[in-house]
Amino acid sequence: MSDRRPRWAAEPAPRGRSGAFGRRFPRTGTEPTTAQSPLRLRRLLSAVFVPLFVAGAAFFGVWAADAGPGDSPGRGSLVVLAVVCAAFALMAAADLLVVSRRLRRERGTDAAGSGVAR
Numbered sequence: 844m845s846d847r848r849p850r851w852a853a854e855p856a857p858r859g860r861s862g863a864f865g866r867r868f869p870r871t872g873t874e875p876t877t878a879q880s881p882l883r884l885r886r887l888l889s890a891v892f893v894p895l896f897v898a899g900a901a902f903f904g905v906w907a908a909d910a911g912p913g914d915s916p917g918r919g920s921l922v923v924l925a926v927v928c929a930a931f932a933l934m935a936a937a938d939l940l941v942v943s944r945r946l947r948r949e950r951g952t953d954a955a956g957s958g959v960a961r
Contacts, residue, residue, distance in 0.1 A: 882942050882949075889939035896932035900925045 907921035 882946050885938060886942045886946065889935045889942065892935045893932055893939060896928045896935060899928035900932060903928060 903921050903925035907918050907925060910916075910918040910921055
């Protein structure tokens with residue numbers, strides 16, 4: 844057997860450039876180093892889905908409160924749907940905050956939104 848190991852096995856990725864946990868595999872050179880998601884599209888989707896999921900959580904919550912013992916769907920499944928909608932609403936709201944901060948940082952304004960360039 845040969846003692847030659849692949850180059851990536853002998854040279855670990857530098858910890859400072861690879862994130863909190865390091866890279867499992869080295870970069871192949873085909874992916875961009877500064878890849879970003881489309882922030883404006885994420886902001887639009889989050890802005891649309893926050894009220895939609897809040898309305899869904901309220902709708903299923905009220906429906907669950909009005910459900911009787913023999914109704915179909917049952918109270919339990921309606922409560923689960925309400926909780927899932929509320930969780931999605933929280934995730935969409937958190938994403939909306941993150942995207943807003945990133946867009947504000949790209950424009951060069953401070954976190955308070957006063958419009959002062961850094």
